Amino acid sequence: MNISTLFFKRSNIKPLIKHIYIPSQKFSTDVQEKIEIPNRIPRGPTDILRALESTISRDPTAAHYKYHDDPYLIPMSNVGKRTFAMAQEAGKKAAHWIRKEHADLFNHREADPVIKAFLPRVSYDENSEVTEEDLKISISDVQVSDAQLVYRLLKSKGIEISPETQLQLLELVCYFNSEDTLSEEFIEERWFRQSSRFKDRQRKTWKDGSFAEELFIGIENPTAETYSALILGMSKHFQVERAYQLFEEAQQKGLILSTNTYNSLINVVNFLKENYEMRWTFIVDLLTDMNKVGQKPNLGTLNAVLHALSQMGSGKNAKDSVLKTLREFKDLGIEPSLGSWYYVLITYCKERGPVSTILNDIMPQIENKEHQARDLADTNFFVTAMDICRNHLHDIDLAKRVDTLLHFANNYNLIGDSYKESIYYRHYFILLINSLPLEEFMNEVYYKLVPNIYVPEPSVMTEVLKQVDLNGETEYIPKLWSDMTIFDHTSRENLIDTVLNIMINNEPPIESELTQKFADIGWNIYEKIDTQDENRFNKLSFTGDLLGNIMALALRNNDFGKACIIMDKLDKEHNKIVGVPKMEVLSLFVDHCIVQKSPSRAIACIQYCADAGFPEAGDLAARLTDTLTLNEKHIHSLVKIVGELPLAGKINVRAD
Amino acid sequence: MLNANLICKTTVLGNLKRELVNPDGFTQHQHVSNPKLDGTGPPQRKDFPLTYEMANPPHQIAHRKTWNSWNTTNLQGGLRPSETAVEDQFIRKFMVGTWHRLLRYTEELLSFWLQCPVKLELQSVANKKDVIFKYI
Known part of the structure; x- marks a missing residue:
């Protein structure tokens, strides 16, 4: 019997045993298995899509999916990313405009059921026949100006509008300050616009005497909801005095205002009252009042109080009040959102205040959790937390914890907008580059995030270059330079100077391929500056030092031809070029001239040295005459440049 | 056989x-x-470039390019076969007629028209000559 048959027999044993046991199971009657049918789990129409989506995470090696997946069409620089995305959005807007102008061509009903988003919007003018239904539709579609127009039409025709619709309209126009808003469809514009919103912040933008107020006056017997809507709108757009007036008016009438109305007033307490004491008393009064009328506080109340406290200076009172507030709301069962923690952070960690490690205490509360957007301020948390890790605490471990939280589940949705995202990464990068070993930083952070997730700004690039210089790890320079070219950093004088200086100060060992690469980078810089557009704003100009550095790189690579081009440039445009190269570079050039047996070039260089006032010109001339046999003409011009003295004793030919 | x-x-x-x-x-x-x-x-100069699409003479289109028009509406009992064919032609004509860089514009307008999401994927080549299939 050989092994295989033995094996075959052994492997047959198991099924045999099974076969024996099965009947005994089959006939046993004492096992009563009850089949339990699980309860049906109700699923939404997009649940499967969401489940699928949760299996995919962001791939840092691929560009964002909003861009075309084609090497030529993927933007690399920050400007490019913005331009490409906005250009797409502009195309989308153009299509919307066409549809609006030629609405009659788009009224076919292809989809069943009809999808409203594909149909042109109904437009109204002075002669439209309208009903209250149209008004309701405009309100639910957030068409602020349409809703106003329809309302006026209805009024002029004397059609009665129900109080509910009137209230809805009032809430709409108050929230949007009687202005149309950017449609939610244009996500790119929402993602990239940030500056305008920051500017508008904290400034009265409420339109006095606008449609909202007109509507409010037109409502007979205003209710608490009517008052609430107007107060909310006014405090949202910083018309604070009148908001407070209305609040008092409503109270005199004995109306019970909503919790959100109270919140909005607490939010703007800094505009209403002068100092800490008065503000805090005002807040406490409002909260007591809420309690009296039986309105329960919510997350908005917590965040409003914390927001107000965060702007009350860096005194100890504010910090104590923050803790007391958190304590009390915890007892009420209101869980703080990320926005609340943001306010706590900015109260505790002031730029010119004592160092506070409160972020260490906050992290355990929020770590390993998925957070939903519950307050507008929630999107401020991550960028602020990272700022504090970098500037306040210099704590790399904490920064990594914050970053892990950001990438947990769908928390990345709370990053805010493109501006906040890039600030977040700026802080993260600069903190890591200064704390991690360079190799680890490059492999685990830089190569992973750049350029698809984050494109370093010039200031961050400077930091990276600084570390490369400190560590002398110049092998990263070619990669960094190519990145800088892609990111449009190469028109910045300080960055170019830094790169050149690093390459000059860290001379690669002989036979290293870096010598060649460095020379290429140098030449790349030369060509870039040389071929710039004449009419360019902020033109780069050659300096003597810069040209000298490029020349040194070319010479190290034994590229005498390119060095000569630069020497000619220095010579010809010496009145335009500021400064002169270092003496060592010029001396190196003369050495190469000697090797190349090119005395006339060497003499031109010595002439340049003499003109620039280098006392070493004489030594160079001596070196030249020592090593090369010069003809009469050359010696004649040399003597003319440096005089006889340095050459005395070396040659016997007189100039005249 | x-x-x-x-x-x-x-x-x-x-x-x-x-x-x-x-x-x-x-x-x-x-x-x-x-x-x-x-x-x-007449002598052949072999200097007129053709792309792959252009290089197929009419009698070969059925063999080589039918898969471009295969879709489930053409199956027996399939819904709206003629509409799909017309839409296909419409998309092609529209793409050629519109400036081709206006990607989002084209996508958006086509989706208004066809009332379903439309996505365009373009591919670019570094060199114009890369798309030449043969010369005649």
């Missing part, structure tokens, strides 16, 4: 030579007279 099969295949491949397989297994080439090739026709 075998012979017929082989002949059929080579015709599909569009060779100008017709291959005949003898029962004894030897292959014999029979040249079909072509005025362009045998020198009696």
Whole structure:
């Protein structure tokens, strides 16, 4: 019997045993298995899509999916990313405009059921026949100006509008300050616009005497909801005095205002009252009042109080009040959102205040959790937390914890907008580059995030270059330079100077391929500056030092031809070029001239040295005459440049 | 039977030579007279570039390019076959008629028209010559 048959027999044993046991199971009657049918789990129409989506995470090696997946069409620089995305959005807007102008061509009903988003919007003018239904539709579609127009039409025709619709309209126009808003469809514009919103912040933008107020006056017997809507709108757009007036008016009438109305007033307490004491008393009064009328506080109340406290200076009172507030709301069962923690952070960690490690205490509360957007301020948390890790605490471990939280589940949705995202990464990068070993930083952070997730700004690039210089790890320079070219950093004088200086100060060992690469980078810089557009704003100009550095790189690579081009440039445009190269570079050039047996070039260089006032010109001339046999003409011009003295004793030919 | 099969295949491949397989297994080439090739026709300069799409003469389109128009509406009992064909043609004409860089514009307008999401994927080549399939 050989092994295989033995094996075959052994492997047959198991099924045999099974076969024996099965009947005994089959006939046993004492096992009563009850089949339990699980309860049906109700699923939404997009649940499967969401489940699928949760299996995919962001791939840092691929560009964002909003861009075309084609090497030529993927933007690399920050400007490019913005331009490409906005250009797409502009195309989308153009299509919307066409549809609006030629609405009659788009009224076919292809989809069943009809999808409203594909149909042109109904437009109204002075002669439209309208009903209250149209008004309701405009309100639910957030068409602020349409809703106003329809309302006026209805009024002029004397059609009665129900109080509910009137209230809805009032809430709409108050929230949007009687202005149309950017449609939610244009996500790119929402993602990239940030500056305008920051500017508008904290400034009265409420339109006095606008449609909202007109509507409010037109409502007979205003209710608490009517008052609430107007107060909310006014405090949202910083018309604070009148908001407070209305609040008092409503109270005199004995109306019970909503919790959100109270919140909005607490939010703007800094505009209403002068100092800490008065503000805090005002807040406490409002909260007591809420309690009296039986309105329960919510997350908005917590965040409003914390927001107000965060702007009350860096005194100890504010910090104590923050803790007391958190304590009390915890007892009420209101869980703080990320926005609340943001306010706590900015109260505790002031730029010119004592160092506070409160972020260490906050992290355990929020770590390993998925957070939903519950307050507008929630999107401020991550960028602020990272700022504090970098500037306040210099704590790399904490920064990594914050970053892990950001990438947990769908928390990345709370990053805010493109501006906040890039600030977040700026802080993260600069903190890591200064704390991690360079190799680890490059492999685990830089190569992973750049350029698809984050494109370093010039200031961050400077930091990276600084570390490369400190560590002398110049092998990263070619990669960094190519990145800088892609990111449009190469028109910045300080960055170019830094790169050149690093390459000059860290001379690669002989036979290293870096010598060649460095020379290429140098030449790349030369060509870039040389071929710039004449009419360019902020033109780069050659300096003597810069040209000298490029020349040194070319010479190290034994590229005498390119060095000569630069020497000619220095010579010809010496009145335009500021400064002169270092003496060592010029001396190196003369050495190469000697090797190349090119005395006339060497003499031109010595002439340049003499003109620039280098006392070493004489030594160079001596070196030249020592090593090369010069003809009469050359010696004649040399003597003319440096005089006889340095050459005395070396040659016997007189100039005249 | 075998012979017929082989002949059929080579015709599909569009060779100008017709291959005949003898029962004894030897292959014999029979040249079909072509005025362009045998020198009696006008001279061929071979300097006019064609892309792959252009390089298919009409009699080969059915063989090589049918898959471009295969879709489930053409199955028996399929819904709206004619509409799909018209829409297909519409998209092509629209793409050519619109400036091709206006990607989002095209996507958006087509989706308004066809009332479903429309996505365009463009591919670019570094060199114009990369898309040349052959010269005639």
